[in-house]
Amino acid sequence: MTPLRVLLADDHTMLREGLRRSLAGHGIEIVGEANDGKAALDQAASLKPDVILMDVTMPILNGIDATRQIRRTVPGCAVVMLSMHGETEMRSQAAKAGAADYLVKDCSTDDIVAAIYKAAGMPPPETDSKVLTHREAEILQMIADGKGTSEAAAALFISLKTVKNHLASAYAKLDAADRTQAIVKAAKLGIINLDV
Amino acid sequence: MTPLRVLLADDHTMLREGLRRSLAGHGIEIVGEANDGKAALDQAASLKPDVILMDVTMPILNGIDATRQIRRTVPGCAVVMLSMHGETEMRSQAAKAGAADYLVKDCSTDDIVAAIYKAAGMPPPETDSKVLTHREAEILQMIADGKGTSEAAAALFISLKTVKNHLASAYAKLDAADRTQAIVKAAKLGIINLDV
DNA sequence: ACAATTTTGGGTCATTCGACCTATGTAGAA
DNA sequence: TTCTACATAGGTCGAATGACCCAAAATTGT
Numbered sequence: 001m002t003p004l005r006v007l008l009a010d011d012h013t014m015l016r017e018g019l020r021r022s023l024a025g026h027g028i029e030i031v032g033e034a035n036d037g038k039a040a041l042d043q044a045a046s047l048k049p050d051v052i053l054m055d056v057t058m059p060i061l062n063g064i065d066a067t068r069q070i071r072r073t074v075p076g077c078a079v080v081m082l083s084m085h086g087e088t089e090m091r092s093q094a095a096k097a098g099a100a101d102y103l104v105k106d107c108s109t110d111d112i113v114a115a116i117y118k119a120a121g122m123p124p125p126e127t128d129s130k131v132l133t134h135r136e137a138e139i140l141q142m143i144a145d146g147k148g149t150s151e152a153a154a155a156l157f158i159s160l161k162t163v164k165n166h167l168a169s170a171y172a173k174l175d176a177a178d179r180t181q182a183i184v185k186a187a188k189l190g191i192i193n194l195d196v
Numbered sequence: 197m198t199p200l201r202v203l204l205a206d207d208h209t210m211l212r213e214g215l216r217r218s219l220a221g222h223g224i225e226i227v228g229e230a231n232d233g234k235a236a237l238d239q240a241a242s243l244k245p246d247v248i249l250m251d252v253t254m255p256i257l258n259g260i261d262a263t264r265q266i267r268r269t270v271p272g273c274a275v276v277m278l279s280m281h282g283e284t285e286m287r288s289q290a291a292k293a294g295a296a297d298y299l300v301k302d303c304s305t306d307d308i309v310a311a312i313y314k315a316a317g318m319p320p321p322e323t324d325s326k327v328l329t330h331r332e333a334e335i336l337q338m339i340a341d342g343k344g345t346s347e348a349a350a351a352l353f354i355s356l357k358t359v360k361n362h363l364a365s366a367y368a369k370l371d372a373a374d375r376t377q378a379i380v381k382a383a384k385l386g387i388i389n390l391d392v
Numbered sequence: 393a394c395a396a397t398t399t400t401g402g403g404t405c406a407t408t409c410g411a412c413c414t415a416t417g418t419a420g421a422a
Numbered sequence: 423t424t425c426t427a428c429a430t431a432g433g434t435c436g437a438a439t440g441a442c443c444c445a446a447a448a449t450t451g452t
Contacts, residue, residue, distance in 0.1 A: 046244060135429065146377050149408080162430050168410065169428095178410075178438090180376045181342045184390055194380055194390075329398060345438080358400050364440065374408095374440075398449065408439065415432080422425075 003029040003190060004120055007049040009040035009066070010082065011058045019053065020193060022109040027190065028116060037061025044070045044077050050120045053112070054099075056083040056090060064090075064097045071098030078119035080112075132191055136170040139163055141192040144183045199225040199386070200316055203245040205236035205262070206278065207254045215249065216389060218305040223386070224312060233257025240266045240273050246316045249308070250295075252279040252286060260286075260293045267294030274315035276308075328387055332366040335359055337388040340379045 006028050008016045020030050032047045034040035038060045044052060052070065056063040067079045078100040083090055085104065094102045100119035103112060117123060132140065142152040153163045167179060174189075176182035186192045202224050204212045216226050228243045230236035234256045240248055248266065252259040263275045274296040279286055281300065290298045296315035299308060313319060328336065338348040349359045363375065370385075372378035382388045 048242065133428065143376060144380055146373070146380070148373065158429085159431055161432060164410080165430080168412095171410080177342070177344070180339060180379055183376055183380065184340055184342070187390060194383060331399065354399085355401055357402060360440080361400080361402095364442095367440080394452085396449100396451080398447100400445100400447070402444075402446105404443085405441085406439105407441095409437080411435085411437100413433080416430080417428100418430100419428075420426085422423100 003027045004051060004116060004122070005029055005031045005047070005049040006116060007032045007034065007040065007043055007047060007052045007077075009034040009037070009043075009052055009058065009063065010055040011035050012055075015055075019112070023113065023116075026109075026113045028113070029190065035059075037063060037066030040066050041069055041073075044074045048074065049077055051100075051116045052077050052079045053116070054079050054081055056081055056094070064093050067094065067099050068097040078121075080115050080119050132170050132173055132186070133166075136166045136173070137186070137191050139166045140170050140182060140186050143167070143179055144187070144192050144194055199223050200247060200312060200318070201225055201227045201243070201245040202312060203228045203230065203236065203239055203243060203248045203273075205230040205233070205239075205248055205254065205259065206251040207231050208251075211251075215308070219309065219312075222305075222309045224309065225386075231255075233259060233262030236262050237265055237269075240270045244270065245273055247296075247312050248273050248275045249312070250275050250277055252277055252290070260289050263290065263295050264293040274317075276311050276315050327369050327385070328366050328382070329362075332362045332369070333382070333387050335362045336366050336378060336382050339363070339375055340383070340388050340390055 004027060006023065008019055008030055010016050010019075016033050020033075023030065031049050032043045034043050036059045040052060040054060040058075040063075041061065043049075054063045054067060058066070063081060067081065070077055070079060079098065080101045080103060081094045081099040082103055091102050101115045103115055139152050139156070142155065143149075147155065149163050149167070150160055153160045156163070167182070170186075171177070171179070171182050174182050174185045176185050183192070183194075187194050200223060202219065204215055204226055206212050206215075212229050216229075219226065227245050228239045230239050232255045236248065236250060236254075236259075237257065239245075250259045250263060254262070259277060263277065266273055266275060275294065276297045276299060277290045277295040278299050287298045297311040299311055335348050335352070338351065339345075343351065345359050345363070346356055349356045352359070363378070366382070367373070367375070367378050370378050370381045372381050379388065379390075383390050
């Protein structure tokens, strides 16, 4: 019922925003973001997230060392490590530091979601909040970002009619009377994201 | 810059929601709500809010006793007491327990805001995010809550035209092209609230 | 008392929106 | 293969929306 509370720890803002977007709609709530290992440590203590998605290479304090300390000081937080490459060496170090999992950054969103739930000791919510199709959610997100119907159509290289159809379908599924309600409801469900 | 983190402790859900609404748009973030004194104690420790708005009469553990314990265990949290009545007796007990202020529940939102900032040792943000007039924000909130234009008009006993005018005015101030963008922007600014 | 702001109300206009309908191609599942 | 779901695209139609004007109470501040 209550969404998994996740902390993002990565020094790349762009990647964090991408993750924030990608993880929306999977019952995952991003409760905080950290730029470096030290910040991750602090936020882990104060926010007590269920899971921390932590990059290996970060300034000030690297992800491995941060994980080791977090596992000691905040044992309730599971840590999923992210890395650019899949070096065996790193994997074992991460495991030794107490990481629940180790992912390479080019894996799919579903992989990340699965790893997060596995780390939290929960099964992924399957069809849970997957009320909307990818396309519907994508278009709804663009509307929430301030694009108009025709702008969304242009950006996606599809017809205005198609955008309207997807929106209409989304409204029906969300039981929303208009796009404003749809945005609000989708945001509440975590299907789209109003941040950034 | 960063909003004041406030915890609401009151056993009346309705009053909490009202406060949540009222305090939006004053640079105040409601980080949690508690139903009773014990929950307030727990959440004060875990959330470490800047200020706690605490009712005097609550089940399990009353507000005065909860305040006393919180002031001892989480000295960083200032406590503003709320009461139905302004008994002198209570006031002095609250002060003795370490409350920063004591408000009667029929005071205005501005009074509460002022008390919260005073308790946090900060000046209220004056004209800060007061981009919209009360009426504009009120109507925008109703739209966000799923009401249509005419429903809002009916609820406020004013003309449909007036509602449209307020909305148009709000759009202009928020630099929003339509109501959806206006809702999103207003929510980001904390002027309205998408929760509840 | 006066000025400024807010709230209220009106009108017109083109544009957009959402409801309702059908239809095609492409997947994937049974 | 057949069936289902999805994405794509079109049409029509009435209603709602937003842009652009305007003005008069009511409130507030000075």
